[in-house]
Amino acid sequence: MMTVKLQIVIAAAILVVFAVLINMIRRKSLELKYALSWMLVLTALFVFACAPWLLNVVSEFLGIYAPVNMIFFLGFCFSLLIIFTLTVALSRLSNSVRTLDQIVALNEKKLEELEQALEEEKAKNQNHIADNEQE
């Protein structure tokens, strides 16, 4: 089982990671939406670090022989879940980029056409003024 020393080290590490996470959210380099799941897993880890006997209770409840196996298994499931969420987010993002790219391209074209029309109009007006002056 875990020694008290190890428990303290793990708990401290988790707290540090938590602080980093919060700081990143504060500086807006991490979206709160995606940070929530990490906060959840950190909280769970913290609880288990403080009360290791809970691991035995949960693994017994799930019918898993060794608590360590349960940690690996749950950790793996959780990672898969996060990766999957990321793929979904990525799909959505690439669709948005596509739409934006297309809108920008079409708008750019419109702008160019307008600029050109404006140029022509200006040139026409100038000619007009020149004509008038000659008269």
Next chain:
Amino acid sequence: MKKIVIIPAYNESGSLLQAVKDIEEHAPGFDYLVVNDCSTDGTLELCRKEKLNYVNLSVNLGIGGAVQTGYLYAYQNGYDVAVQFDGDGQHDARYLEQMAEELERTSSDMVIGSRFIEKEGFQSSGLRRVGIRYFSLLIRLLTGKRVTDPTSGMRMVNRDVMGIYAESYPKDYPEPESVVAILRLGKKVTEVPVVMRERQGGVSSIHGFKTIYYMIKVTLAICMERLRG
């Protein structure tokens, strides 16, 4: 009838001008639009210099996104007919008028230029042909419709389908999937025989391991389309 040719261009500065000239000469009833898909070979500069009618994508979207930009443009600018046309010299603009006539005559929603009706001209390489046959068979099994050349990039659509494609169009290897998408909606697809040339510039995007990805992806995409119906 306002008609437009959509030319998706990714690094095709070598053959693009030829394609545009071909259209101006042999399909005078058509406007055209070059969609520069963030080329790295100076296609954009060429478009500017030659004063082509073009739009420029700032992020590379791949063939699906580029073609969709064309449909979006066509739809927004009130075109009645839009046709895809490759800028690499494979397609021949002389067939465009013919395809437009067929579209109107049969009141179809899409007309595909097929290499495999008269079996003339460049027929693609052996293995590729097997792949195309397979897609054709798959489409027939799933929709009951006969499409001899589902991978043809030469396809003309009416305003109705243009709107559908402007809304949603597959990202990569879009041809077979997008045909099934409109078949599912009960649109009418017909084919006319065309002769295609071997590409004059650029290389096929499908080779090596991509072939396997291509086959699996398109098969799944077609099946998914069917599930939506």
